[in-house]
Amino acid sequence: MKAVLVGIWNRDIPKEEAKESLRELKGLVEALGGVSLGYILQNRNKPDTRYFIGAGKAEELREVLRGTGADAVVFDDFLTPSQVKNLEKLVGKTVLDRTDLVIEIFSRRxxxxxxxxxxxxxxxxxxxxxxxxxxxxxxxxxxxxxxxxxxxxxxxxxxxxxxxxxxxxxxELEEVRKMRKHQRKRRERESGETLLKVALVGYTNAGKSTLLKALTGRETFTADMLFATLDTKTSARVVSPDMKILFTDTVGFIKKLPPELIESFKATLEEVTEADIILHVVDISDDRWLDYIHTVRDILKELSADEKPVIYVLNKADKIVDSEEEMRHLPHGAFVEGRAVVVSSEKRWGLEDLIGEIQSLGEKVLGITATGGHI
Ligand SMILES: Nc1nc2c(ncn2[C@@H]2O[C@H](COP(=O)(O)OP(=O)(O)OP(=O)(O)O)[C@@H](O)[C@H]2O)c(=O)[nH]1
Ligand SMILES: [Mg+2]
Missing domain, CATH: 1.10.287 (Helix Hairpins)
Structure with missing residues (x-):
């Protein structure tokens, strides 16, 4: 796919933000093995009902597509069925939107x-x-x-x-959900010790699967690409004679995640709503990290999981500083509300602090005193 990208900016979406979003869209095109040949950004308060962009801009788009030899155009926002139809008729090329790309990536993975x-x-x-x-x-x-x-x-x-x-x-998915629920119950019944359920969530590529591997030794697929993980994986770590932590890795989030996907992945994401604690993994080497935190929080809200106890795991510190010692002076934790630990999952920096933080919050959440008895 050789694609030209299209987005809009306005009072609510500043130009810089729209450009940032287009950069991410380019990442999605590349995740599908395509290339992006350039983009068109229009200042527009409301999408045009016919073409999303203005009619004049749509004509311009047709010329750009011709001139560059592109075979597709990708819009950064949801297109209505009639906009797709009108655009395809006008430009004579495949018209896609962000949802199409994300669904396609998911389906390949x-x-x-x-x-x-x-x-x-x-x-x-x-x-x-x-x-x-x-x-x-x-x-x-x-x-x-x-x-x-x-x-x-x-x-x-x-x-x-x-x-x-x-x-x-x-x-069929309902059956899967029932089975998962059954498994969860059995795990809890069979295990003598206290089980603390911890879900890893975060923006795609933040390092969730790498952290899971670092914490539990479980080999999972990690890669520098969008949406490497689509299945939840659970693995355990025993932290004390009477506490075992069950970590669950989940699918990564992204801006403008299609609602169809959130809805469809509810069974998988149920591990998040069932968790005692959420580890919100963040890539602090990315300039947009604070912005990503908001996106992830918004999606947690949609899953009704935004009230859960959270620990922010501020990951990839090794990309900012050279040693674990220097890492301890990083100010990032002060920017987020509540508990935060700076780590490097790859270098295994800060993991002991993180485990300690999980354990202390876990004892609070489960109502266990330091000596192990229930309150
Ligand atoms: N330098 C550095 N790279 C890291 C660290 N943690 C993860 N990475 C890299 O970041 C990339 C993404 O890591 P993953 O663990 O696959 O990320 P994820 O959050 O599971 O991503 P999705 O499953 O796609 O949502 C990989 O190339 C990792 O090697 C870290 O602490 N430091
Ligand atoms: Mg992953």
């Missing part, structure tokens, strides 16, 4: 049956409303005004099939 089902559900939910628009367009080509053309009939059949499949997937 999905390995387990559960992740695959969840991605399929997101894709179908995304596709369904777009089918109506396409059906009308097809029937205009096929049949006369007011009659039901062959296009529309086809769409109707496809629509019914999709709805049926959505229903089927939801049922």
């Amino acid at each position: 999905a390995k387990s049956k559960e992740a695959k089902l969840q991605v399929e559900l997101a894709r179908l939910t995304h596709e369904l409303p777009r089918l109506y628009g396409k059906g009308k367009a097809m029937s205009r080509l096929g049949g006369g005004v007011g009659t039901r053309g062959p296009g529309e009939q086809e769409t109707e059949i496809r629509r019914r099939l999709i709805k049926k499949r959505i229903h089927q997937i939801r049922e």
